Amino acid sequence: MFFDDLSSFLAMGGHGQYVWLSYGLAALIVAINFIGPALTRKKIIKDIERQLRREQT
Template sequence: MGFESVSDFLAMGGHGLYVWLSYAIALVVVVLNLIAPLRTKKQIHKEQARRLRREQSQI
C-alpha cells in the first residue's frame, strides 16, 4: 500500500484516527506491563526492609 504523502499516510484513507489510537493504546498497555512489576518489586523490597528493621529492633 503506497501513500502519496506523509499526510496521506497519517490519515490512513480516513481511518487514521482509529489506527493511531489503537497503536497508542497498545503502547500504553505495553509500558504499563513493564512498569507495574517494577513498582511492585520496589514496594515488596520496602516492606521487607521495614519488617527486618522492626524484627531487629525487638531483639
C-alpha cells in the same frame, strides 16, 4: 517509506484515527504490563526492608 510526507503518514489515507487509536491502546496495555509489576516489586522490597530494620532495633 510508503508515505510521501508526515501528514499523509498521520492521516493513513483517512484511516488515521483507527490506526493510531489501535496503536495507542497497544502502547497503553504494554506500558501497564511493564510498569505494574515494577511498582509491586518496589513495594515488596520496601516492606521487607522495613521488616529487617524492625528486627535490628
